[in-house]
Amino acid sequence: MKKVKVENAIGMILAHDLTRIIPGKFKGPGFRKGHVVRREDIPELLKIGKRHLYVLDYPSNHLHEDDAALRIAPAISGPGLQWSDPVEGKSNITSTADGLFKVNVPCLNRINSLGNLIVSTLKNNFPVKKDQIVAATRIVPLTIVKSKIERLEKLALDGQPVLRVLPYRKLRVGAVVTGSEVYQGLVPNEFDKYVGRKILNYGSEVIKTILVPDDARKIAAAIRQLQDMGCELILATGGLSVDPDDVTPQGIKKSGAETIVYGSPILPGAMFLYARLDNIPILGLPACVYYHPATVFDLVLPRVLAGESLTKKEIAAMGHGGLCLNCQRCRFPVCPFGK
Secondary structure (H helix, E strand, O other): EEEEEEOOOOEEEOOOOOEEEEEOOEEEOOOOOOEOHHHHHHHHHHOOOOOOOEEEEOOOOOOHHHHHHHHHHHHOOOEEHHHHHHHHOOOEEEEEEEEEEEOOHHHHHHOOOOOOEEEEEEOOOEOOOOOOOOEEEEOOOEEEEEEHHHHHHHHOOOOOOEEEEEEEEOEEOOOOOOOHHHHHOOOOOOOOHHHHHHHHHOOOOEEEEEEEEEOOOHHHHHHHHHHHOOOEEEEEEEEOOOOOOOOOHHHHHOOOOEEEEOOOEEEOOOOOOEEEOOEEEEEEEEEHOOOOOOOOEEEEEEEEOOOOOHHHHHHOOOOOOOOOOHHHHHHHHOOOOOO
């Protein structure tokens, strides 16, 4: 590259975007790649700190930053993602639907270890909305040797996609609300207010809520009734602690379901139960879901709606990041909980 004073650059074509920063107000391209420098541009170029410009002359085995970004983005993007044209050498990757963002972390780490290029993402298993930016990529220098991009492309083809979004399924959900105090009308049933609304927010539907006393046989019968009604996800709330009247785990077992895990390393949500009845997931939700804004339910529900079948090992791994900070103003999922 040849360095030229801005005063002598009239008629030159800019080889890359030039960034303008107005503190606290604006950061973006002040001049775009391809702009032909005019005499009246010189004062503005000086204001953004440009005393010299470059005449770009790179060899055929190199790629410009924009061209590199447009090869990296499609290479790392799997289903449910799209990418933008580069601005200042950076391409944003966005979700095409509401869903669960998945990252092949080992492959991402290998790519970011190549040097002179970056891929920055949200955390694995982050719930995302349609058109949300989930990742961005660029090279660090203005040009990069093609062989490095080819190596990245080869890494990205090895195994599952580096990045993808699993769209949420719209499920028919059934609920078993346990507790003799609720069944007898001594306290109100507030399932819809605290739990049901979250189901609706993900686009699924609660088709039936059954109130039952603390009776394992009646809990089991309610679960089987929901199965017969075609429910694709069953929730059972309450009765999961250590008191003698807490018999929800026994009721789930009597229904014929297989308990995958009872107890999770997540707070709030230590008494969480995860089971499967044939192919139907059953989530046993402790009483904390009626109080805390974010609990184990908020971490597990998106994964179930995205079609994932959780294992005991995966739930055990959720202890890392599984402590809610109980912030005065809850900002979940934009917080460390579950990350």
